[in-house]
Amino acid sequence: MVKEHQIIAGNFDLAGRASTDLKRLLKSMATYPRLYVNRVCSASYEAEINIVIHSVGGYMTYEVSETTIELNFYDDGPGISDIELAMKKGYSTASQIAHLNGFGAGMGLNNIKELSDRLTIHSTPRGTHLKMIFTIGERDA
Amino acid sequence: MKLNELMGLMDAKSYTPSLMKDKEINFAFCSDLMSDALVIMNSVKDPTILEHTILITGLATQQSIRTAEMLDVDVVLLVRGKIPSEKVILLAHEAQVMLLSTETTMFNASGILFEKGIRGVKYNIQW
Numbered sequence: 001m002v003k004e005h006q007i008i009a010g011n012f013d014l015a016g017r018a019s020t021d022l023k024r025l026l027k028s029m030a031t032y033p034r035l036y037v038n039r040v041c042s043a044s045y046e047a048e049i050n051i052v053i054h055s056v057g058g059y060m061t062y063e064v065s066e067t068t069i070e071l072n073f074y075d076d077g078p079g080i081s082d083i084e085l086a087m088k089k090g091y092s093t094a095s096q097i098a099h100l101n102g103f104g105a106g107m108g109l110n111n112i113k114e115l116s117d118r119l120t121i122h123s124t125p126r127g128t129h130l131k132m133i134f135t136i137g138e139r140d141a
Numbered sequence: 142m143k144l145n146e147l148m149g150l151m152d153a154k155s156y157t158p159s160l161m162k163d164k165e166i167n168f169a170f171c172s173d174l175m176s177d178a179l180v181i182m183n184s185v186k187d188p189t190i191l192e193h194t195i196l197i198t199g200l201a202t203q204q205s206i207r208t209a210e211m212l213d214v215d216v217v218l219l220v221r222g223k224i225p226s227e228k229v230i231l232l233a234h235e236a237q238v239m240l241l242s243t244e245t246t247m248f249n250a251s252g253i254l255f256e257k258g259i260r261g262v263k264y265n266i267q268w
Binding site: 012013015016019020023033034035038039041042045046049100101102103105107108111114115 | 173174175176177179180182183185188191198200202203204205207208210211212213228236
C-alpha cells in the first residue's frame with residue numbers, strides 16, 4: 001500500500017495531519033506492535049514538522065508492508081547546508097513560531113535517527129529527501 | 142490514582158467532558174517541548190504504561206494533542222491556566238484525547254501528583 005500526503009509550509013494548524021492519518025491507519029490495521037506504530041508515527045511527525053518549519057513545502061509518501069514500513073519526505077528547498085551540524089542535538093535554525101508550537105529546539109533530525117532503523121538524507125538547495133525504514137524488532141516487543 | 146481524583150486535587154476543568162472516563166493514572170510526563178515527549182515516551186518498554194500516562198504541558202496548541210495521539214496517551218493536562226482554542230478542542234475530540242486544564246503551575250502540579258505516587262516517564266522505563 002502506497003499513499004501520498006501534501007505538507008504545507010508554515011501552516012501549524014495542519015502540521016502533523018499526515019502523520020495523524022498514518023497513525024490512525026496503522027492502528028486500524030491492528031497488525032503491528034503498538035510500540036512499533038508509535039515510533040514510526042513519531043518519526044513521521046518530526047519529519048513533517050521539519051518540512052512545515054524549514055522548507056517552502058513538500059510531501060510525504062508511505063509504503064506499508066507486512067514487516068517493514070518505508071517513509072519518504074520530499075521538500076522543495078532551501079535544503080540543509082550542513083547535515084552533520086543539523087544532526088547535532090540542540091542545533092536549531094527554527095523560528096519563534098516553531099518554538100511557540102512546541103518544536104524547533106534542534107532535536108528533530110536526531111530523534112528521527114533514533115526512532116528509525118535506517119535513515120538516509122539527501123539535500124541540495126533545491127530540496128531535501130529523507131528516507132526512513134522501520135523494521136519490527138526487539139525494541140517493539 | 143483515578144483521573145477524577147487527580148482533577149479534584151488541582152481543580153482541573155475538562156474541555157472534553159463527553160470523553161471522560163474513570164481512568165487509572167500511574168505515570169506522567171511534563172514538557173513544553175514535544176520533541177522530548179516523542180522520543181522519551183517512545184523508549185518505554187511496555188505500551189500499557191502509556192495507557193496510564195498523563196501528558197502535562199503548557200502548550201495549548203494542536204501539537205500537544207497530536208503528540209499525545211502519536212503516543213497512545215489519552216490525557217493532556219494544560220497547566221498555568223492555558224485556554225485551548227476551539228480548533229484544539231475539536232482535534233482533542235477527534236483524537237479521543239481527554240483535554241484538561243488547571244491554573245496550577247507545572248512544578249506544583251507535578252509535586253501534587255508525585256506525592257500521590259504518580260511517577261515520571263523516563264528513558265527505558267519498565268512497569
